[in-house]
Amino acid sequence: MGSSSASSPAAHSGPASLLWFRKGLRLHDNPALHAALEGAVALYPVFVLDPTLLGPARVGVNRTAFLLESLRALDAGLKERGSRLIVLRGEPLAELERVMMQWRIGRLVFEADTEPYARVRDAGAAELARRLGAELKTPGGHTLYDPGVLAEAAGGTLPLSYGSFLKLVAKVGEPPAPLPTPERLPPVGDLGEAERSGIPTLVELGHQEKAAGLAFVTPGEQGALATLSAWTSVPARVAAFEKPATDPSAYAPAATTRLSAHMKFGSLSARTFYHALREAERAAGAYSQPPTSLAGQLLWREMFTTIGAVTPNYDRMVGNPVCRQIDWDDTPALLAAWTEGHTGYPWIDAAMRQLNTEGWMHHLARHSVACFLTRGDLWQSWEAGQGVFDRLLIDADWSLNAANWMWLSASAFFTAIDRIYSPVAFAKKYAGARSYVRHYLPELAGVPDAFLLEPWTMTAAQQRQAGCVLGRDYPLPIVDHAPARERNLSRMRAAYARGRKGESPASG
Structure with missing residues (x-):
């Protein structure tokens, strides 16, 4: 910093x-x-x-x-x-x-x-x-602002709410303009005896499978800038963007920019992204506002990165001063079923299969599966889910991953504990959900639309006719959502009654 x-x-x-x-x-x-x-x-x-x-x-x-x-x-x-x-x-x-x-x-x-x-x-x-x-x-260079500058401007305690963080950002002012790209660079000197090994292949690094995710995003700086240009060249699209209103069932193409991987690796500058968005917003005249706008998403990134920079043990529960201490279960079989997309809930499983196949899923799909693993259904620690995301996501960012898992498990930042994603009802809001499920769960291809998001409602005869016998071709639900929801909500209320351990993070 x-x-x-x-x-x-x-x-x-x-x-x-x-x-x-x-x-x-x-x-x-x-x-x-x-x-x-x-x-x-x-x-x-x-x-x-x-x-x-x-x-x-x-x-x-x-x-x-x-x-x-x-x-x-x-x-x-x-x-x-x-x-x-x-x-x-x-x-x-x-x-x-x-x-x-x-x-x-x-x-x-x-x-x-x-x-x-x-x-x-x-x-x-x-x-x-x-x-x-x-x-x-x-x-x-990784963020819009130096986290140390923001922590100092906060005067000792960083805000843990988005609204308060926006006030802090306003106090600091607009991010600086991007630096120019050099046209020429000095030559590389004599390498001497130091060998230069080339960029290895996936096989050399131990991977045998194909990287399917690269079919949906173009790596590298030029890919990032081309994607950004495509978005910002239509100011009305930038102006109308509101992230919670985008469709998690859209996969070809996705409903969001898919620039998050470029932000993780820094093949796109946060300042370049931000100022391009602001220019498009000004060209449009009227536009969406933070927290839901595209520029607002960059400020979420700033907030979570800055808090993570000054908070000890930010990626774990114990010793983390912003995180509630909750008595999560530790059931490896449940974690494995969730990780592999074998929970028996098609919406959850399709999202997890997308993660395993492509290394990406829409943020609302991430919300669904994170809530399901933690406080919604399985009562497994957010740290376990964070670890799976950290391994599989192309765009896995340490600070954002930890913050969002704390958020979805209601361990920090979010306290509306009775707002729980239904693994069935939520998916029914989206017209493309059934197409999404069939794409990532081919074993359900023959299941009629009426049963696709809850196949356990089929009779045995209907299962045979659809070519999908539950327990053989696709698992039965790993838990019953309704009683699991009530049981976990009771446990969450008890955890909240015990209070949060620690205090707000201090700047340092």
Whole structure:
């Protein structure tokens, strides 16, 4: 959160800069790139494939594929400007130390990151730069505002409601305009003995299956900018957008921008996104407002990222000062059935199959499955669901994932505990729900529309006629929703009566 530097003898004569990409996989509006270019005689753009963050057990095939394609797109963009991407593999600090010594790096630059793993890693990188006598620059770039600036402006306690957060943002002012994209870059210096390994394949990283999710989103900076341009070139569409009114059953195409994966990897700048939306809104004249507008969605992202940056244990219940302490069950069989899309509730299962297949689902589908897993039906911990989403979603963002799971489980931010998504009635609101279910649950293809969202209402004869015998071709409901809802609501009321542990997060 900010920038620091240590004087380096090389800085006075123009240092060789190492720009360490992690997120921020773009050349437009990239503060770290601009910091690396200041007076540099050579630029080494580097990405390190970190085994801690990769591998099938940690990350699903769709997100891995999106990363690899984004790296290829970044490499292409660098080559167009006279540079290239150097891809290293291994423990990041060990790799950085090795190449910084070989390349005689005088300046290390990387985008600031507020996630727990990144903080520990980046503290080590700062110490490495100090030990090697290299200048260090760590500008922000992942969000509209520096989380530290917002925390300081909050005066000690960050607001936990959206309305209060908007007042804080208004106090700080509009986000800065995006930085320009450099037309040319300094050449990469002599790599010496440091090997340059190319961008690996999915198979090399342990994935055997195809990345189906990439059929629905184009990775890389140019894909992000093209998608943004397509949306903002129709100001009326931006002006009319209200996220809760979009259709979770729409899948080809989706009802939302699907730019979230680009925001996660930083192949689209938050400031570029925001100012393009504001320009479209002004062109339209009248337009939707936060919290439901597209610009409002970016401010939700700011809020959850900023709170996550200053809240200890933000991705867990125990020791998290904003999270209610709730006596969740731990039933692996229920979690597995939910994860695999075998709960016996077609709307829930279709959404989870979409997640497993494509690495994405609409935000209202996410709401449905999260409520079902936690306070609605299965009473499993939000931490377990968060872990599944973190592995499978292309757009998995640590702060947003934790915040939304706390929200949907009514552990933080949301307190209307009697508002529970029905796994049947909610889906019936959407005309496309049956098409959606048939697409992701082909075993239900022959089930008539009247029974498709609740197939257990078919007689045995009707099941045989439809080619879908429950318990054989498709599971019976894993729980009975109505009594489960009442039982869980009673448990949630008891948890609320015990009170919330801890206080609001303080800035630091």
